[in-house]
Amino acid sequence: MKWETVIGLEVHTQLTTQSKIFSGSSTAFGAAPNTQASAVDIALPGVLPVLNKGAIERGIKFGLAIGATVNRVNVFDRKNYFYPDLPKGYQISQLAKPIVEHGALKIHVDGEEKTIRITRAHLEEDAGKSLHEDFHGMTGIDLNRAGTPLLEIVSEPDMRSAREAVAYAKALHNLVTWIGICDGNMQEGSFRVDANVSVRPLGQAEFGTRREIKNLNSFRFLEQAIDFEVRWQIEQIEDGHKIQQATVLFDPDTGETRMMRSKEEAHDYRYFPDPDLLPVKLDEALIEEMRAELPELPQQKEARYQQDYGLSAYDAGLLTQSLAQANYFEAALKALGADAAGAKLAANWMNGELASSLNKAELDFTQSPISPAALAGLLKRIADNTLSNKLAKEVFAAMWAGEGEADAIIEARGLKQMSDTGEIERIVDDVLAANQKSVEEFRAGKDKAFNALVGQVMKATKGKANPAQVNEILKRKLAG
Amino acid sequence: MALSQQDIQHIARLARIRVTEAEAEAARGQLNSIFGLIEQMQAVDTKGVEPMAHALDVFQRLRADRVSESDQRDKFQAVAPAVENGLYLVPKVIE
Numbered sequence: 001m002k003w004e005t006v007i008g009l010e011v012h013t014q015l016t017t018q019s020k021i022f023s024g025s026s027t028a029f030g031a032a033p034n035t036q037a038s039a040v041d042i043a044l045p046g047v048l049p050v051l052n053k054g055a056i057e058r059g060i061k062f063g064l065a066i067g068a069t070v071n072r073v074n075v076f077d078r079k080n081y082f083y084p085d086l087p088k089g090y091q092i093s094q095l096a097k098p099i100v101e102h103g104a105l106k107i108h109v110d111g112e113e114k115t116i117r118i119t120r121a122h123l124e125e126d127a128g129k130s131l132h133e134d135f136h137g138m139t140g141i142d143l144n145r146a147g148t149p150l151l152e153i154v155s156e157p158d159m160r161s162a163r164e165a166v167a168y169a170k171a172l173h174n175l176v177t178w179i180g181i182c183d184g185n186m187q188e189g190s191f192r193v194d195a196n197v198s199v200r201p202l203g204q205a206e207f208g209t210r211r212e213i214k215n216l217n218s219f220r221f222l223e224q225a226i227d228f229e230v231r232w233q234i235e236q237i238e239d240g241h242k243i244q245q246a247t248v249l250f251d252p253d254t255g256e257t258r259m260m261r262s263k264e265e266a267h268d269y270r271y272f273p274d275p276d277l278l279p280v281k282l283d284e285a286l287i288e289e290m291r292a293e294l295p296e297l298p299q300q301k302e303a304r305y306q307q308d309y310g311l312s313a314y315d316a317g318l319l320t321q322s323l324a325q326a327n328y329f330e331a332a333l334k335a336l337g338a339d340a341a342g343a344k345l346a347a348n349w350m351n352g353e354l355a356s357s358l359n360k361a362e363l364d365f366t367q368s369p370i371s372p373a374a375l376a377g378l379l380k381r382i383a384d385n386t387l388s389n390k391l392a393k394e395v396f397a398a399m400w401a402g403e404g405e406a407d408a409i410i411e412a413r414g415l416k417q418m419s420d421t422g423e424i425e426r427i428v429d430d431v432l433a434a435n436q437k438s439v440e441e442f443r444a445g446k447d448k449a450f451n452a453l454v455g456q457v458m459k460a461t462k463g464k465a466n467p468a469q470v471n472e473i474l475k476r477k478l479a480g
Numbered sequence: 481m482a483l484s485q486q487d488i489q490h491i492a493r494l495a496r497i498r499v500t501e502a503e504a505e506a507a508r509g510q511l512n513s514i515f516g517l518i519e520q521m522q523a524v525d526t527k528g529v530e531p532m533a534h535a536l537d538v539f540q541r542l543r544a545d546r547v548s549e550s551d552q553r554d555k556f557q558a559v560a561p562a563v564e565n566g567l568y569l570v571p572k573v574i575e
Binding site: 017018019023024025026032033034035036037038039042044050051052053054055056073075080082083084097130131132135136137138139140141142143268270273275277278279280281 | 494496533534535536538539540541542543544545546547548549551552553556557562564565566567568569570571572573
């Protein structure tokens with residue numbers, strides 16, 4: 001039987017506010033335990049939450065960026081459960097009236113565009129951290145993270161493969177960092193993904209029973225966890241078992257998912273509106289202020305790069321994978337004073353040589369040892385035919401190694417492409433004289449002999465001749 | 481609707497309250513009378529009335545995003561039953 005995978009994601013993004021969502025404590029990462037936990041955060045009796053405008057503003061920005069409804073009135077609810085890192089015994093969240101509803105995000109997988117609907121995004125507070133190392137058989141609790149503002153972004157079950165889920169998670173990660181509402185640091189837990197996964201026979205309308213994989217903190221784990229889960233579910237069904245709704249954890253060491261709790265133990269959260277917080281009303285002025293603060297969005301830039309510079313959808317997509325990349329591209333273009341041809345050249349080098357070097361060195365575009373202006377310096381020498389592609393790569397490597405600007409390296413290494421036709425002709429004559437055998441073979445119809453002659457000329461010029469020019473001169477001389 | 485003994489035990493478990501059978505029976509009577517009151521209110525025709533999320537007809541005031549709290553860990557932990565290395569210690573929650 002053919003199976004279809006159905007995936008929906010819930011993503012917790014930590015917002016970039018200075019202070020917590022309901023208290024004036026700092027949200028800075030890495031402080032000594034419980035030094036950023038105020039009376040509100042540790043839930044001392046008599047305290048009251050006071051809502052942070054910065055969290056509301058970021059929620060609005062996200063809603064606008066995904067073309068969603070920003071609910072002019074939204075409400076905070078209590079989600080009740082007991083756990084030691086949740087001192088109040090409830091988490092303040094939004095259930096019936098979240099700040100954002102009905103948005104969408106476009107993704108690209110294998111050259112195909114697909115729209116993933118976003119059901120809702122709601123504001124809530126994070127819990128503290130439980131440390132299960134041995135404290136004389138007890139658990140240690142750090143409440144620094146308690147009360148940190150989160151925007152939980154919930155998609156529709158619109159993804160059909162692990163790769164689509166990863167593409168969506170990456171697009172979302174790009175967007176929230178692009179508009180500056182989240183720092184996107186996955187190691188520090190600023191962007192955490194839960195995946196709801198089910199399978200059904202291809203063509204069946206109803207969804208299968210889903211299991212939820214919790215707390216995936218890397219794109220690689222997301223893909224591995226879904227792939228494992230899908231195989232496991234199909235095996236279970238083919239063996240005659242039924243899938244039970246459950247929450248599972250992914251173990252990166254084994255690459256497997258394992259049950260955390262079944263539906264029978266599932267929580268009964270008893271949500272109700274938090275009487276400590278009034279409904280939130282968003283006035284139009286604030287929404288317009290947030291709209292004005294939004295930068296040109298990734299998809300807008302992607303479309304503009306194609307339209308203005310004639311870039312392919314593929315190149316434009318790569319250049320708008322992150323704000324750092326787009327900024328780098330635009331800075332390089334500015335330094336280049338470029339037209340469409342220059343833009344294409346810049347895109348090729350950024351997406352090729354530079355991207356692969358950065359990737360190898362595990363750097364991002366903001367950390368590139370070659371600045372946009374320096375790359376533009378190299379591109380100028382390619383555009384004016386000073387450098388062949390081969391020589392350009394050599395100059396690039398030298399620039400990467402910190403040997404200076406392109407022009408200085410070209411000068412110091414004598415890498416200028418030979419454009420003096422007379423000199424190339426002289427070398428071609430020498431090569432022809434020294435390789436009579438190849439000449440005869442060529443005249444006898446052996447095309448390979450021609451390539452050997454080109455090789456000899458390139459060798460004699462130490463690779464500095466323009467291969468197209470060499471071809472042309474050789475052809476002319478051999479014909480004559 | 482009338483609550484059963486089972487309902488009471490379930491609610492008590494969710495609230496992490498241990499109740500004896502006699503206490504549960506007393507609570508059942510009280511909760512049932514509250515449910516009676518709710519039923520009475522639900523009989524009122526509220527067609528055309530916008531549901532309210534709060535008894536007060538006003539909206540939430542917002543606080544500027546500024547850090548205003550300082551570290552008071554020592555004071556808070558002076559009244560905690562068990563602390564170590566700045567952490568609150570609680571009975572182990574996972575095996």
